[in-house]
Amino acid sequence: MMDFSKIKVGNTYDRPQLAKLWGYQSHQAFSRGVFTPVNTNRIILFVTKEKPATSTQYNDYIIDHFLYWDGEEKGGNNNRIINAHQNGEEIHLFYRYRHHQPFIYMGIVQYIDHEPFSHKPFEFIFKILDSEHKDKTGAEEPQLPYTERNTEKRNLVLSRIGQGKFRMSLFDLWDGCAVTGIKIPEILRASHIKPWKSSTNYERLDPFNGLLLSPTIDLLFDHGFVSFKDDGAILLSKRIKEQSALLNITEGGTSLTKIYESNIPYLDYHRRQVFLK
Template identity: 55%
Template sequence: MSKIDFSEIEIGQVYGRPYLAKVWGYKTHFPLSRGVVTPSYSDQIILFVTKENQVSATKYNNYINDGYLYWEGEEKGGNDSRIIAAEQNKDTIHLFYRHKHHTEFFYLGIVKPVSFVKNEDKPSTFIYQIIGNPAFTTSTDEIQPNIISERETERRSLALSRIGQGAFRIHLIKLWGTCAITNVNIPEILKASHIKPWRSSTNIERLDPYNGLLLSPTIDALFDRGFISFEDDGYIIISKQLRKEQELLNIGPHIKLRNVFESSLKYLQHHKTNIFIK
């Protein structure tokens, strides 16, 4: 099985589709005009991801956060099955990313599938870890357990933690859509906040979307540190320590969660009992 040659493509450099078409032997750049390109007789999958599409185009919720790509697949999911089976089929997925339409793409290297939510009525959602060029990346699968260093063990634990939190975040975005209080809809700044903290949760609780709130940064910081909590009806509880700062922080007793799910009540109770500063 042949491959499209990436020997002339460097991570961090900017490329346009016409140039890539020329390098790869296409007569025009039109075969590369889609968001997902799966060249015939190749084990390569190429993603062309645009964060901010033009007004007339289909809107996708695509962005990069902490080394992970959060990406919505094609509108009709034509290549979903191929993408989901990429690791099983030993396909390599390459990422070209740009912030705005009608600009050139940054090549960010190879990405590894971490999690996905397959949807029938809207684009499926994927998380990819951006791992770059495999020539400079050590595969943890090649490390023997008896010679793993303490630092490597810590690195693996951190990687698994981030993957878990990435999956948690994508499920929270699906559950809430926007900030659970303010309706702010800027995914890059919204925080996937655990109600019962990660450190205190079981593995199941850590990935349970009902143990989470999607919050804007200020609200998230106050909630995470116990300066605010929420009643079972969703209304805010404000610590006495914030009396002087309430107005500056633009918070008050009128604030409430947009929804309170029954499955979240036990987590809210834990937060009120163990995290909230009265």
């Protein structure tokens, strides 16, 4: 069993030290950015902000106690990282600003959200959980001179963090697709009932303005081909009624798995402003 009892949040460690503490003959066993030791429930991230010029220039950094991290090139551990919380696994973070510096142990981090890509690594956001020590580690990015690009990057990251929290809240509310009940996090979409572009900042993050949906239903709902009554029963646009059997959805037979009173004003907006009657 890998021993973390002698590893303290905020302290620095290099890989040879960790190899000795964990009982490995060499640190080569965890020379890469993601280490998943056998027979443990731990996923360990080794993250370097400034990479050597000869290395792949992944875009990894910490802002406001959130880690923004480009995943592995081949994504071998993507699903394990995404499902870590559901599977009872811990994600530990070792972080350093420059190559050749020792790593700062940041403690356990929580997966918040990711952006999937087919042509490049997934982009992940994690929350650093150890609030007692995270202000003392020195791993927060240094203050940079104001530039429009830096501000845009920061706003983008904070926006995605908000979206990640919204998605997590929908999992708490629905525990799966709000229509089919499917529980596959990788395919489920966090869909706004009142569209993002029409919502206030509060409404954009209000979990009751959201449905967790499988991809086909999400697209139908987003484009107004389906909507839902206040009791959760599905409404079909005339434009798809003839094909509803092919989609395996029927009026009178398909509905939301549950309904919350706070969903109702948003559903009313969707029926009036988005639904194609």
